[in-house]
Amino acid sequence: MRRTERFVVEGANSLWHIYKTVSFWKVMKNFIVIQLGRYSPSLSFKNFLYRNFLHMKIGDETSFALMVMPDVMFPERITIGKNSIIGYNTTLLAHEYLINEYRIGEVRIGDRVLIGANSTILPGVNIGDDAIVSAATLVHKDVPAGSFVGGNPMKVIYTAEEMATRRLMQPEKTS
Template structure:
């Protein structure tokens, strides 16, 4: 059975309209395409993150244990496909260096170790059934191929794939990436983005840069 939130595979949901967990920060126009998933974004794509309605009823690790909980931070214009999994901080109580990896309740307070915030920067694309491990940063404009397991940071405008995910190639030349990192089009006012859509939907970074210098910087 497909996700009842979605009526067709082409339908998307903006994360701003889905997210209520205080540990998830979401930018503008980022979306989840969850038709082929069986759970919603917060309880299916994002996993083991305290702060949803039910976990807040059960316990409060911040007040009870003094834990500093990891956050999920998602930029603007991020695309997340069905089946993607973002693993978060609720599962850091298994210690491979201890004799047992079993999380005895009596040791939970002492055993928790934060992994750091998970960050998916603007204009990144997370492919279907990809898995993002805790504490990873996905750089601006990066692409994570379908089915990949990402355990290390991904540089901006880089395509990675596999398990563990490895760099396949850069999307653009280094000089072009430098221009994109300078422009940060995804942080522009929406009116500028709409004017630049034909350029954003092309391969001409030089023309977009000229638009940026004339209209955004000089306008």
């Protein structure tokens, strides 16, 4: 089960209540910063923008590929460890608006995590250290450390133990 805070709304669907949830000006500022980051080819510039203007917690040497879309309303709820890669056009969501409620949750991505292109990370999930998320995966639950996951719905393809065995069985590289 994802860890989210749930807020029930009455009347119109929850998206109509958006500016009761978060300031219009915060969303506007975040949108501009995110668009600068999405199109920038500089990894260090993206990290500077996201740390200083969006208040995301980002570890050293973490890389955001082109077109990554952090949450525009609650980016400060995203934490990414050291030396991780967030693949092309990935979406990191810390909120979701439903008909009768909206939910907000932390997104925690560990150290040395690889997230493949076009993946979507939903609010309230943790992705453990050394995990690999295949391209085009919908991450709707926690990802165990060291595992390889993929698909929609997401499934564990290899556990950490199976990944360790696979690495041992790979032939040595020669130069």
